[in-house]
Amino acid sequence: MIRFIAKVSLQLLQCMYLTVVLLLCFSLIITSPVLAANYSGDLLKQTPTEVTVSLGNAANELKFEPNHLEFVAGKRYTLRLVNPSAQKHYFTAKDFADNIWTQKVEAGKVEVKGAIHELELKPGAEAEWVFVALKPGKYSLRCPIPGHAEAGMTGDIAINSGQ
Template sequence: MKKTSSFISLFVAVAVFACMNLAVAAGDLTGQDPVEVKVRLGDEKGALRFFPDQLEFETGRLYKLVLHNPSTMKHYFSSEGLSRAVFTRKAQVLGADGSTIAEIKGQIREIEVYPGGTAEWWFVPVKTGTLKDLNCSIAGHAEGGMTGTITIK
């Protein structure tokens, strides 16, 4: 009986340890391929809009948000709510040839993208909610329609 009890205890301990390792492995976000989401800030005709202006993300997934400004004026992608709801892995500034010319780490509140420029924001959403604070903070741009909504599920 003592051998059976010891065997059962050992089996339970191994099973619990195996389950704990599976849980840790399932939570490892470093191996994910990013989901790419592209947003244009304005357009060639001077429209004050985000294209698209409704964004949806899912907690626990790695995203590469590609912000491109095809217009002739600079624009901001600004959302305090998104800044608080994500873990930022990095932000990158891309050169005209697509190469990375700068990398920013830490909390990002807004990204300014110059005419013809592109920036990437790599992040993992960690908090759900509907954020209605997406805007371009340049005077007159939000009032002109450069606003949006971000949903994190």
């Protein structure tokens, strides 16, 4: 009889443990998407701060103007990229791109969504990169066309803490 009671008690404890674990998992499954949806919805309601960067200039100087960019984590931005020079340039900042959430990149009548790591702008081209800065840190920017970075077409991007 004592064995029977001990066995039933153990099974009852196991069922209670399993129930608690399932309830915790279920509550995480239910609340996480809701919180994420609320968070992203709030972000998309933010009016983006516009920042313009020139890739080169009309004098064909190989530089980003400005070459130091600062963003705040949790804020939405429109990065307007323009290429007024007579040659193509790249805006390459992979580590930066890995630490933001890209809403879209718009160029002409084309809108691109998803992960973006590099943009090529042909002479006279313009593009808008709409994103939310996520992870604070310092990231490098460069144009990987041979000779461009060496001539000074480099920069840095900082994402500062939103606190």
